Amino acid sequence: MSVGMAAPRAAYACDPDQSRGRLHAEPPSRTRSPFRRDCDRVIHSTAFRRLKHKTQVFVFHEGDHFRTRLTHSLEVAQIARALARQLGVDEDLTETLALAHDLGHPPFGHAGERALDACLENHGGFDHNAQALRVVTQLEHRYPQFDGLNLTWESLEGIVKHNGPLSDRDGRPARRYHDQGIPPDIASYVAGHDLELWSFASLEAQIAAVADDIAYNAHDIDDGLRAGLFVIDDLRDIPLTAGMIAQIRQRYPSLDEVRLGAELVRELISYLIEAVVSETRRRLEATKPASAADVRQQQQSLVAFDSAATAAEAAIKSFLYEHMYRHARVMRIMGDAEDIVCELFARYRRTPRDLPPEWAAFEGHVGEGDRARRIGDFIAGMTDRFAMVEHARLFDSTPDLR
Incomplete structure (x- = not known):
């Protein structure tokens, strides 16, 4: 089947009519x-x-x-x-x-x-x-x-x-x-509520996981170029993107760097999607799962990149780690961000009244571990902006994170 065509519903798909249901029973939707x-x-x-x-x-x-x-x-x-x-x-x-x-x-x-x-x-x-x-x-x-x-x-x-x-x-x-x-x-x-931690998840869950890899690899390249952490020519260190860049330049000799980068990201996403579809179809043909339960019983994930795309994806990750995630500017900002989170946590532990009333209400009713976890819940739910506002409210100096 062509990658461009939708497949009919497969026997190994999760069937909503056969769902294992919800912890709390609810009437079905019409x-x-x-x-x-x-x-x-x-x-x-x-x-x-x-x-x-x-x-x-x-x-x-x-x-x-x-x-x-x-x-x-x-x-x-x-x-x-x-x-x-x-x-x-x-x-x-x-x-x-x-x-x-x-x-x-x-x-x-x-x-x-x-x-x-x-x-x-x-x-x-x-x-x-x-x-x-x-x-x-x-x-x-x-x-x-x-x-x-x-x-x-x-x-x-x-x-x-x-x-x-x-x-x-x-x-x-x-x-x-x-x-x-x-x-x-x-x-x-x-x-x-047993989620059977020993088994693989559904094909739908495996797809969501590999889609995450595709999205952040491609779009972190886009964001890194936009931020000026690296330039298009730096991506020629990766064989896959080097070949794509050369082909794009051949087709569009006068293309500016912004559009070239956008075209590269599009081609990269298409390549990785096609690699996942072909490899997953190969694994499905080899294992022939007849149901979603059969998918869970496998000894490996059925959704995966083929070998060439696996190597290419590893090279992209390595490039992004060196040129983006470990870039001095990003490291400085993230170091300051870690300090904000740690200082907020320590302050709420030391002075629970600084928490909002609905989060401070548990004081005196739970143990130390539960108290720490509740503070963790409060901080984990914060946006970047709210964390910085809270830090500025409670401390004399807050990093600008720029």
């Missing part, structure tokens, strides 16, 4: 599938709106044209839906997971995550996937009957496991959690 309702609930959530002022790489006020967590999530969803359409799986579930994948990120991107992880070191640490689960099961307060969004089992599974299993069949932490253990918030939740 007009929307369970997965469409999940997607709508994510879009209407407070946590989703806050993503518009949360850092992707650049702090929100550095420029109106840089990605935020919100625009990144929308771009991931667009790529994920394109992949889902080609592979014949449920587009609504795929979109839900693409839009929800960053709900647990704190202000200031990975700098904020590192800072909160250090602040909560003695209380289970901080993990943005665990925080996303916490957001959709506890912290959103929009419904009279329950906390959270009461998403379907399939959506919760995908939020937690889109990057692969968290444990083996015997419950021992695996993969990225092998050394530090499964985050306490995930472990405590699955004790009462």
